[in-house]
Amino acid sequence: MPKIPTWHLPVPDVETSNYWKAAAEGRLVIKHCNACGRNFFYPRSACPHCWSTDTTWMLSAGLGTVYTFTVVHQNDLPPFRDRVPYVVAVVELAEGVRMTTNIEGVDPEAVVCGMPVRVSFRSEARSEDDSVALPVFVPA
């Protein structure tokens, strides 16, 4: 059996493990700053806007729009070389933050900027008995 490529899969750390745990349970979470009231992504301990460490996790409704995207037709790295063409997008969530993701469940050529999308989760194997859930988006 060929070795499963895992170099691309997230390596959770003390600042991000809650994010990946939530994803495994089918929830998308982002960070909120209690000091300045702003939301931010990617998650980190201190708020990048005001440096307050009084930050908490909040549940995202998982709804947003495609800010921009590309259909990738060439990537010589496994596992992506077997997936082309696929859509990489930056999605703007209703909570005001943006995240990089894939758009699935739609013909890549039908994706447009401004398209409403909702979160979904793609499971990828890390090994024969371990997997990770990745937040991706599908047409809303």
Add this chain to the structure above:
Amino acid sequence: MPRRKVVIAGVAESRFGEVPDATALQLHQEAAALAVADAGLTKDDIDGLFSCGADLMHPLVLAEYLGVRPRYVDGTQVGGSTWEFYVHHAVGAIEAGLCDVALLNYATTSRSDLKRKVRSANIAIDARGPAQFESAYGHTVIGRHAMAAMRHMYEYGTTNSQLAEIAVQIRANASLNPLAMYREPITVDDVLSSRMIASPLHKLDCCIRSDGGGAVVLVAEDRVPDLPRKPVWVLGAAEAISHHTMSEWEDFTVSPAAWSAERAFAMAGVKPAEIDVLQVYDSFTITVLLTLEALGFCGRGEGGAFVEGGRLTVGGDLPTNTDGGGLSSNHPGMRGLFLIIEAVRQLRGEAAGRQVADARLAAVNGTGGWFSSTGTLILGVD
């Protein structure tokens, strides 16, 4: 005490294109020797070294290989714009008397390494730290730039044909440069019918991959009377950074060059309309388009219309990437050094069949990462 002005005294490329019979360090030395000779200096005059590369602690590796012991060293690495950052830093170091002769030196064997299968075409970025929020989605370097093009098209109606115009005109410039790797003229249809790599960018919207090296020597104004060539003054220099993670880029239609250019033009006391020749990073056609807007040669969103009509060719209103750029001449990796070399050749009047008449003021803009960093230089001759 008045601050010392800084001039570019020497420039050179090593062999470039396909150079399978040389190491990267060898090409560094080849270019350094030519540039130091071009400046009328010798190896032992070098007291500042500015370089980065694939090695761990590259400046140490390079200094040892070259047999130099500089008293000022900078190994900043911010992608393709690193070399414009180095000029900015060297200006400060030379003005302050921390060094007198700064060598900027770069080389790779990127093309041959790919053929030897010691590297992949796409870069595998480990999914640790902030990259854990990107790597799993299969982002590529081209894809990151393609996203900017897609957003520009959405907001401003920019077309694939307008982007293609950039590749066509820079290829036309390359056809005048006997050293350029790709010299055969191309058309807009050639670009649009080339393979899609990451929409909307086609193969011919993308830079080439070459081997090669380059070197630039900067000196204090005290040395000007001894220089064998026309001194090229660094009139303005500035740097800016934006994002590293794509989701942190606030506006995918605005290059951080908007900030570095504003500072560099102000320092030089020059306006975009006064520029005779322009050298900008052209990793992809969209890189050129966003840079033209950010530098102020046209308004925001107007880049598509601006590049129509041959404006960027050697005979055009704004001769740009006159050597054929990274799209057609050479592109060993962090290409910003070659922008400086070509700007100096134009200002000295040494650009032979591609010379822009009476070129006295040049602007240079390097872009690193994925619109992550920019360095802008304004260069001039008396």
